[in-house]
Amino acid sequence: SQKIEQNSEALNIQEGKTATLTCNYTNYSPAYLQWYRQDPGRGPVFLLLIRENEKEKRKERLKVTFDTTLKQSLFHITASQPADSATYLCALGGRDSSYKLIFGSGTRLLVRP
């Protein structure tokens, strides 16, 4: 069955460093991949989309890579700030007519001042 793995342990880093979060998947061939941010008690908020034919996408301090051979996406936040502390979810987009998104359970990022 389809499986998405994100590190369940929190990532704890110092302010100013680059945070790198990993999303691995198996038994799936997504047409695209998205990253969302979720703060405690709130709904997820869309950050970035990357398609299967794209290797890398950037938006301000955010960078996403997508390796369909390794079945992995990496999400980077450069010059991290305490305000970046949140849970980050990856989501894979399907190819069938429903274009259903399947979400990982997320990785919590803590940025220490």
Place this chain on the structure above:
Amino acid sequence: DTAVSQTPKYLVTQMGNDKSIKCEQNLGHDTMYWYKQDSKKFLKIMFSYNNKELIINETVPNRFSPKSPDKAHLNLHINSLELGDSAVYFCASSPFQGNGNTIYFGEGSWLTVV
């Protein structure tokens, strides 16, 4: 300006009761969804509607029934609530049903069944 709004935000109810969660989006989107986030934080799709037509109906007990009176509203009715139904339910919408659709989530409805 609230884009996707859902009510109530918190709901505590007894087993066996019937409850509804309402959702409205003012983004003009064609597609709306209900997602369930369990205690392990997995966000799983339950239903999706495109222009009031049911598109996705995951393996969800038939005690859960969505209703879309128009494309701006998607309500969720749950009959005979069980302890395992306790979770956070997110309503969401997207501009279209297609490749790369971005999903806009509501703030969630925390359901606790006692």
